Amino acid sequence: MLKTNKDKVVKWSVQGKVHHPTGGTYRITHEGKPMILPATGGISYNVKIGDSAFGWAGDHVEPGVSMRNENTNENAALMTFACIGNEAKIISGDAKGAKGYVTGMHGGIDHVLVYFDEETLENLSIDDKIQIKAYGQGLQLTDYPDVHMMSIDPDLFEKLGVTEVDGKLQVPVVAKVPPYLMGSGIGSGNGYSGDYDIMTADTEEIKRLGLDRLKFGDLVLLQDCDNSYGRGYLKGAVSIGVVVHSDCIKAGHGPGITTIMVSKTPMIEGIIDEEANIGNYMNK
Incomplete structure (x- = not known):
């Protein structure tokens, strides 16, 4: 196993909420065709980790749950310190206590993306709060400093x-x-x-x-x-x-x-x- 400094990497909390989808205007294809399509934000019930990234009737579709903070500085910390694979726990609403994991960060819209199972998605709502055990930034491979x-x-x-x-x-x-x-x-x-x-x-x-x-x-x-x-x-x-x-x-x-x-x-x-x-x- 590769040697790392994982025992020195800080594990701390960052938090956000399920972010309501934004937009609703025409998006122009690379061929010049205007289209109205689902895009970023919210809860994607039928798009998940392991599904094809192609073929959806959508644009920049985010699998699972999209979360962020409206405070810009707090969202910057959420986007930076949440890491792929981190534990995510719902801390409000009907799905409180359910756990999933971070699957990625989407720049521009500045969303952290999270996987939860189907039962949890059905109980989750817009604005429900999610806390992440942020763990990973600062990780080093001891024998590969470059x-x-x-x-x-x-x-x-x-x-x-x-x-x-x-x-x-x-x-x-x-x-x-x-x-x-x-x-x-x-x-x-x-x-x-x-x-x-x-x-x-x-x-x-x-x-x-x-x-x-x-x-x-x-x-x-x-x-x-x-x-x-x-x-x-x-x-x-x-x-x-x-x-x-x-x-x-x-x-x-x-x-x-x-x-x-x-x-x-x-x-x-x-x-x-x-x-x-x-x-x-x-x-x-």
Whole structure:
């Protein structure tokens, strides 16, 4: 097992509420067609971790529950310190006491996304409060100081099956994404919060690379993508991320990726594994 500083990583509380969907205006497709579609926020009853990220009659659809704070500073802390795999507990309303886990962060709308089982979703309401045991920021790989760890619960990380081979880290991933497909979110100054999108307007290229089979929760490798101190292109850099929201109709957008591991050099290798999905690891 890789050596980490997990015993020194602080576990503390962040909190938010189920956020009502916003918008309702036309969204313009990359082909210039105006459409009215469900998008971000609320409770998605039939969209969950493990489902396809493609084919939904929606735009930027978020699986499970979308939560945030209306106070900007408090929401920034929620977005930054909630990590994929963290325990989430409902602390108000009819579903009080039920537990789930964080599945990703969606920038722009600034939502933290959470999985709960179907029974819990039926009892949950808009504005119900959710508390998260924020645990993960500050995680380090003791023997790999040049690898940036971010936004993943240390306990979940240990379940991913990352191995050391000839001085490199091999990580199970469902697919590898070339840098020319990364779009909305490029240029952001912080890789520790939110996500950025795989552009999908070129459907033939997406199919050629097998990216049309991506599911919510899948791990992917981003080639030549540096998320160490922001999001951008760097030859040889490698990022590992998780698919957090659906495909999109807007130009420059597509399935969102929250990053969890980054190296400025080719120190990380992706090993193709169709089962590399956080839903599978969380059930172990």
